[in-house]
Amino acid sequence: MAVVGTARPFRNGRFGTGGPLRAARAGVCSFLALVLLWSLSGYGHSQTVLRPREFRLAVIQNLTGVAAPHDEAAVNAAQLLVERINREGGLRGVPIKLIIRNEDGPVDAKVAEFRELVLDEKVNAVVGMTSSSKCLAVAPVAEELRVLYVSAICANHRLSEERKYRYVFRTSSHAAMENVAAARYVLRVKPDVKTVAGINYDYAYGRDSWEVFVGALKKLKPDVQVVGEIWVRFLETEYSAPITQLLALGADVVHTVNWGAGLTAFIEQATVRRLIGGRSLFVMTTGLMEQAQRLPPGVLFSGRGYYLQHPDPRRYRPNREFIVAYRARFGKLPDYTGYYMAQAILGVKAAVERAVDRKKGQWPSTEEIARAFEDLRFETPRGEVWVRPDHEAEHEAVWGFTSGRVDREFGFPVLERLIVFKPREVFPPLGRRTMDWVREDLK
Amino acid sequence: MGRLLGIVLDGTIFASWLFLVSVGLSLIYGVLRILNIAHGSLFAVGAYSGASLVVAYSQAGNWPWGTLLALPAAAVAAGLVLGPLVERGVLRWTYGREPVVQLLVTFSVFLILEDATKLLWGVSPYYAYQPYQLLGQVRIGGIDYPAYSFLLLLVAVVAGGGLWWFVRRTRFGRVVVAVIHDPEISVALGVNLSRVYVATFALGAVLAALGGAFTAPMISVVPGIGVEVIVLAFAVVVVGGLGSLEGAAVGALLIGLVRAAAVHLLPVLELFTIYLVMAVVLLVRPLGLFGRVEVRRI
Numbered sequence: 001m002a003v004v005g006t007a008r009p010f011r012n013g014r015f016g017t018g019g020p021l022r023a024a025r026a027g028v029c030s031f032l033a034l035v036l037l038w039s040l041s042g043y044g045h046s047q048t049v050l051r052p053r054e055f056r057l058a059v060i061q062n063l064t065g066v067a068a069p070h071d072e073a074a075v076n077a078a079q080l081l082v083e084r085i086n087r088e089g090g091l092r093g094v095p096i097k098l099i100i101r102n103e104d105g106p107v108d109a110k111v112a113e114f115r116e117l118v119l120d121e122k123v124n125a126v127v128g129m130t131s132s133s134k135c136l137a138v139a140p141v142a143e144e145l146r147v148l149y150v151s152a153i154c155a156n157h158r159l160s161e162e163r164k165y166r167y168v169f170r171t172s173s174h175a176a177m178e179n180v181a182a183a184r185y186v187l188r189v190k191p192d193v194k195t196v197a198g199i200n201y202d203y204a205y206g207r208d209s210w211e212v213f214v215g216a217l218k219k220l221k222p223d224v225q226v227v228g229e230i231w232v233r234f235l236e237t238e239y240s241a242p243i244t245q246l247l248a249l250g251a252d253v254v255h256t257v258n259w260g261a262g263l264t265a266f267i268e269q270a271t272v273r274r275l276i277g278g279r280s281l282f283v284m285t286t287g288l289m290e291q292a293q294r295l296p297p298g299v300l301f302s303g304r305g306y307y308l309q310h311p312d313p314r315r316y317r318p319n320r321e322f323i324v325a326y327r328a329r330f331g332k333l334p335d336y337t338g339y340y341m342a343q344a345i346l347g348v349k350a351a352v353e354r355a356v357d358r359k360k361g362q363w364p365s366t367e368e369i370a371r372a373f374e375d376l377r378f379e380t381p382r383g384e385v386w387v388r389p390d391h392e393a394e395h396e397a398v399w400g401f402t403s404g405r406v407d408r409e410f411g412f413p414v415l416e417r418l419i420v421f422k423p424r425e426v427f428p429p430l431g432r433r434t435m436d437w438v439r440e441d442l443k
Numbered sequence: 444m445g446r447l448l449g450i451v452l453d454g455t456i457f458a459s460w461l462f463l464v465s466v467g468l469s470l471i472y473g474v475l476r477i478l479n480i481a482h483g484s485l486f487a488v489g490a491y492s493g494a495s496l497v498v499a500y501s502q503a504g505n506w507p508w509g510t511l512l513a514l515p516a517a518a519v520a521a522g523l524v525l526g527p528l529v530e531r532g533v534l535r536w537t538y539g540r541e542p543v544v545q546l547l548v549t550f551s552v553f554l555i556l557e558d559a560t561k562l563l564w565g566v567s568p569y570y571a572y573q574p575y576q577l578l579g580q581v582r583i584g585g586i587d588y589p590a591y592s593f594l595l596l597l598v599a600v601v602a603g604g605g606l607w608w609f610v611r612r613t614r615f616g617r618v619v620v621a622v623i624h625d626p627e628i629s630v631a632l633g634v635n636l637s638r639v640y641v642a643t644f645a646l647g648a649v650l651a652a653l654g655g656a657f658t659a660p661m662i663s664v665v666p667g668i669g670v671e672v673i674v675l676a677f678a679v680v681v682v683g684g685l686g687s688l689e690g691a692a693v694g695a696l697l698i699g700l701v702r703a704a705a706v707h708l709l710p711v712l713e714l715f716t717i718y719l720v721m722a723v724v725l726l727v728r729p730l731g732l733f734g735r736v737e738v739r740r741i
Binding site: 063064065066068069202228229230231232233237238240241242244245247248261264265268269272273274275 | 445446449452453454456457460561566567568570572575576579580586587588589591592661662663665666667668671702703706707710711713714
């Protein structure tokens, strides 16, 4: 919204020349003008929005700090896809201008930066924020500033369950999906599982994920016993005592959503002590390819319920093109965060184009783009994604075992005994709260 | 019985690591009366140098056991370069100032070194698992332990014993003790105070870097590891009594054992144990287990 200046400029310490009465009248006039402009730009149903020169898209991910290696693929994928979209004619002719910002830092500073992006940089949409605390903090701000905010990686299922948003969307699964899928997979390959233990970072994602995993496992097989819950510091790297404890427990299944440098340290220490590769079946929900490479065969593995082996890049073109282009540009393969970012960027693209088409080629308002985002299906490198009317996304979940082999053509560590779960097996249905669904309806 | 053995072993292993990362902090405080926050980044620099030397050494296809020598070599080099640089370049201007000023100065050195490490080594993680995997495992009570942990224990014992011998048995060590007790009289007796300070700070820096270098093979070396270490080291040193070698050893052992017991018996308490030990010790002995009441001169 343009700011309307006062009718008469402030000169020599006085308004204009006509004294206080004229100043008051000028004030009233400018106020009325402001109201008029407001009503024209904001809410009416027949909105006319000028076609912009560019669509300003901000991506906020960790560029520094302990989470930077984890987010690297997301930033890379954003650049890759925006370049491709612009090469192919942009969003119905409007090129995307990509603005990349750093997520690393305290929550309040990031909320301030979000405001600055919207108010000063005039971005049309913001994508990103890996940390749950940050995505939960900026969502209400996006709502207040009426800007499109798409959460690409953030896993907290409370985002949409505790408040209804108009401008906030998620284009990928939340933590419940990957853990329900993990529980189902465990029961398929180890139907006689009796005991389960967990080792997780002591924070929201760790606690919530463990709750869903155990809840799903117990609902599907009520005689499963929890024999140990170990909570470690966020990104802990020293695991001597927890590993001894897990070795002593000897649980059938050990669950962890630990990620990043802490997970790598755990993998190394637990492999040397034959905890991984021993009698317990390990379930790792949030691994990067570099970690899959380190693991011995027989670990149940996924990157938040995804792995680039599916849909088969040999047969499914979008996946193959993504992998090939990514490798050509960055010299490595995209981790799951790259796929999740691709879902977000392609989601924004699909929503904008649908909104433009609904207006027969005229440029839509943010409000109209948001409405077009609801109940939207679009193709991504990982297959079809459906953004539901409740702003959550559904798609397939992929899990498999590490094999110790490497794919000859693409060079990724191969997962074997891949199981692909249909969305309805791992997502709460529309209108159902995640934990209620896990505890009551799962079968 | 098995559980008790597990607690004692895990506790001792963790304690040896704690001792290694905190003894330098205690030494520097004992002599210079400065709480060196930059200790954390000296640890990080040690970890990065150790990791990169191990990686470079292994990639050259050398004799694998040499990586075990690469670790201390990298640490000594890093400590001997950075220690005197920080002490002569920055710290010596703060002697005799308010403790708050000294704290702020070491904190700024910490921040500068943190950024310098990022400039030098980047933000991607470094892995140096070769020494860790090389040693394999030892089976005790039916459970595998990494042999590397016992090497760590050995390094801690050697470092602690060597330090004790140095302070109690060598001529220079006795001079250091004299400075600890009374800097002014020592100067009057002809002790070169600056030399003692540089040497002590360099030694403290080498110990911090040694802790980092020997930690590197167990973790992935990433930006930010220094912050966590300074908090832990501070807790150990406060429990043991600032400036006391024996204190650092006992403090490390106490915290290590209590934490291991918590993991095995009451896992929910694990994160809290270190602060619990600290609170209880400080309630009973406000100066730490081996802290001495200082005579205040007017």
